Amino acid sequence: MEVLKEILRIVTSKADVSKILPELVDQNHSDYHTLTGRYLRGIHTDEFKTDEEAAQVLYKAHRSDQRYRTLKSRVYDRLIHSVLFLQVKQPEHSEYLSYYYKCTRNLICAQTLIRFAARAAGHEVAERTLTMAEKYQFTDICLALAKILHDTSAVMAQRAKATVYRGKTITYTALLQAEHRSDFIIDIYVLEAHISSRTTAYLSDMAEAGLMEIRELCAAHKSHTLILNEFRMRIMSHKLLNQHSGILETSNEAIAYLEANPHLSQPARLGEFRLQKLTVLIALGKVQEAFRITDYVTNSFRAGGYNWFNALYYSIVAGLLAGEYEKAADYVNQATKHQMYNLIDDFRRQNFTLLNAYVLIAEQLQLGSLGNASPEEFQRRGARFKQFRLSTYLNSIPEVSKYKQFYNTAVLISTICFLILYKDFDQAERRIEYIKVYVSRYIRSQTFHRVKIFLRMLQAFNRCSFDPKQIRKANKKLRALLEESGAESNPTAIGEFIKFEVLYEGLLSFLDRYEASLDE
Template identity: 25%
Template sequence: MRSSVEKLYRSLQKDKYKNEEEASSAFYGHSRYHRHYFNRLKRKLREKLVNTLFLVDLSQPDFSEYQRAYYSCYRYASAVQILIAGYSRKAAVALARMTIRKAVKYEFSDIILQMAKILRYHYGAMEGEVKAFEYFDQLIQVYQPVYQAELSLEGKYTELVMYFNAPQSNREQFYDKAKDYARIAEHQMSVYSGYKLFLYGFSITTIQHQIIYDHKELLKSCDHAIAYFKSRKDRSSSVALFSFSFKKIPSLIALHAFERAEQEIEYCLGLTRKGKNNYFKVQEYAIILYFHSQQYERALEVLETVYNTDQFDWLPAQSLEAWRIYDAYLHLFFEIGMVSQQPTSNRRFRLTRLLNNVPKYTKDKTGANITILTIHVLFLLQQRKYSEIIDRMEALKTYTHRYLRKNDDFRRNCFLKMLHKIPACGFNRIAVVRRTAQLRKRMEAMPISETRQDLESEIVPFGQLWDIALQLLDE
């Protein structure tokens, strides 16, 4: 039987509770002291997690050489501080010397400075050893500007990510700042060396292209970063290689470079382990790739592989929702004969459950709900429930009240306006084709690669969905 601490940990993994009050009530009801008890439970979990950090088994195949060095250096550095505080200076100095050697090899500038500061003081003020003092003093002179550069680039990258991920943010507003930061990063990388410095530097130079969806320049920037980290075989981290390879995938799909996208997906899967978060992220792009390249049977294979992964049920709610959408598409494709078999999900597929499990469209202007509503309309077309389609069109009008503009919503608006023509034309295919010809022409004149939209907003290209809608209509 699971303890309360483990239950809380599993609940947090799955984003089970919306807030702390809900979690507290779930564990202790509405008793007078439920908050006190829950705070105590949180402290127990925190202590257990902290203690677990020092028991990490670095021999596990999950860790690269660089990651093993990272964990051991930071663990030893903590031990050095504890030993000094406990008046065990002799043991602390020996451990600090061992730690700094590894830190220099892997360019952990913060650990180098921390250990060098301790050793400089020890050999200078306490031992009077001039050569040792000068050596560690020189290390500080060398790595202090490197560390300052790392801090600076980390701050700039964090700022860009903050704006990049902000809801309803206008990315163009901070594009000029991103370009300025990229110039600074390139200069810093030309002056200093260091794994972290280059990781943040390349991350800045790539995000400037992500902001405006400049796919070709993003690919060049990522390839530059990958070449650098591959050249550092003694210190390169699979984390960096994964990061920049992963960033290439959506751009390759948008540019219809499907074979190259598949190669990057295979490479990224080789850099992570099955069941890890990154594994599921890569598989999401894999299924989108096969949707865009119209390899629907292979998309089904990806779905089945993911469903049969033990850790699938522990994915965050947002990720599970995405997989429910992929599942819905493949159920639709099965119903209309585009795939040979029905997806075998853990529970029976029900469209009503999918409709009820997404955010209300009033709160989700451009996200998953428009996809859900579209899937629903296509299912209703397949079932010839025309009166229900007319009702669903009222919900879709929420998204199409604005004029057509050449922005990130342009393709979506064209497609939704085309859907609106279906009931207006009495569900007659010939009339629908005639009345929507101009809209489709305008939509196809702006391919996905030229829009400023995330790939996830068009999981299955609107052109393919429109062809399916036409096939389901009577002439």
């Protein structure tokens, strides 16, 4: 069922459905009310989530029923056939993708013509297609076409052409082997890196050897795929050693290469390296620069895909850290309201829940320009805050909370913020008292120097009975230390989603407003 849904999603989004699958959309079509029409609509609207449901509704039978299996097989064949009639010249598709689709379809056409004894026509199609495929460096297609052209030239006794295409076949065979080898090097490294027992030294040696081999392949063969794989291997090697400047430099080189060769580029490839750049800019603390490229990154990917959600996650983080809270809220809405949101993995969904909580905190503390909103906007935020339940929030992020040194620190800080916003100072005091134990257990490394300073500053809220004037006085030295620590810390490594300085001042301003309301 999932395979049919995925194929149908592509067909309905990139083909003229009224011509290819009229029973799906045209109520006046003779097949609209047939079992095929009902089955297609059930898959498209997600009415049928499983084969069992579909078989029960359509035939009141089990999924193994022969009638249902026949229907599913016929629909599967129709959808596969429909994939050959996509409209890939739409604005959202790159030149590279459009020509890859065209060359692939032409290759199938050439093979079919030759096998049905239309050898001259098949040869002509293959020859024209090879010229296109060579321009865009589609090595796999080039090899298949060169072999076809060699064979047909030999059969037609065209010795000169057969010699030329034999040479091309040999060249593309070696090139495709090199590209596959570079893919294998990267895949093997990624698989090894997921094994927890692998040491940094072992992985570093493996990455260095892999990078050296890919560079040798690049020197021996001119290939777009090999060049991209060299960039990827360099980035992975830098990531292993936390060399952020190396990741940024390599990402910029890759982006420049793709922009200089637009016919070899496509949005997803640019997005791949723009996303690397976005994450490393955040890690380097260059949050304003990171925020400026968030739209470029998110727009590089198809909405609803894995990389799109990944890009939105880091775009929200960049927006929060850069003080662009309204834009961060917009990114949260894009993610959580998308139809594919409930289908992403639990851990990533919990990440969005955590970030949404920080957007809500920013709104209630009126951080940045949020304090200049219209009365209607304040009313909307107030209604949204009333719907928020702290217990529901905490129960919805069990996997995130297991990461004591990172995510759970952010959860603890957000919990204290919400309790203060609720004016539940007794509960806030209890959570703040837990900080001392929490730091001694989980926040020992020097990496967490900045977060330890901020947690110590939160402890002053208890000692000063949540009096903002006394808190400012008690934290004067720590506030200066916090400011100094900003340049040396990676916010994404310590769970800092809103700048600690901004969050601290926001909490004090909220307490100022609360005290003023008591005096009225």
